[in-house]
Structure formats: C-alpha cells, structure tokens
Amino acid sequence: MEYAGLGGLVVLALNIWAIVSIIGSGAGTGSKVLWVLLVLVLPIVGFIIWLLAGPRSSRAAA
Structure with a gap:
C-alpha cells in the first residue's frame, strides 16, 4: 500500500x-477569498x- 498517496488523499x-x-x-x-487562497497555496x-x-460555517456556530 502506498502511504504517500493515502496521505495526499486525506489532505x-x-x-x-x-x-x-x-x-x-x-x-x-x-476574507473568504484570502482564507481559501491560504488553504490552497499552503495545504497543510x-x-x-x-x-x-x-x-466557521454558520452551522458550526449554531
């Protein structure tokens, strides 16, 4: 089993x-655009x- 592929899938x-x-x-x-860019550019x-x-999403806050 290839763990690197599994780790990439989890990330x-x-x-x-x-x-x-x-x-x-x-x-x-x-703010949303900046957060999404941060997550995309620096995944981990x-x-x-x-x-x-x-x-946080509005569901998580409720």
Missing part, C-alpha cells in the same frame, strides 16, 4: 472540508491555521 479531503466551511461562513467576501499549514483561527 485533499480536509482541504475540501475547510473550503466548504469557509464559503459557508458569515465572513466577508474578501493553511489548513492548520484555518482550524485554529479561521471563520
């Missing part, structure tokens, strides 16, 4: 989840930063 899934959550958040458009680091400080 991809987490980044998709982060982007969907960012888009569904109540943050302003400019950007995800961790979003997890700690990023905007």
Whole structure:
C-alpha cells in the first residue's frame, strides 16, 4: 500500500472540508477569498491555521 498517496488523499479531503466551511461562513467576501487562497497555496499549514483561527460555517456556530 502506498502511504504517500493515502496521505495526499486525506489532505485533499480536509482541504475540501475547510473550503466548504469557509464559503459557508458569515465572513466577508474578501476574507473568504484570502482564507481559501491560504488553504490552497499552503495545504497543510493553511489548513492548520484555518482550524485554529479561521471563520466557521454558520452551522458550526449554531
């Protein structure tokens, strides 16, 4: 089994989840664009930063 491919798939899934959550958040458009760019350009680091400080979806806040 190739673990690098599996790890990449996990990172991809987490980044998709982060982007969907960012888009569904109540943050302003400019803020959303910057967060999505951060997650896309720095997949692992950007995800961790979003997890700690990023905007949450409106469902998560309720």
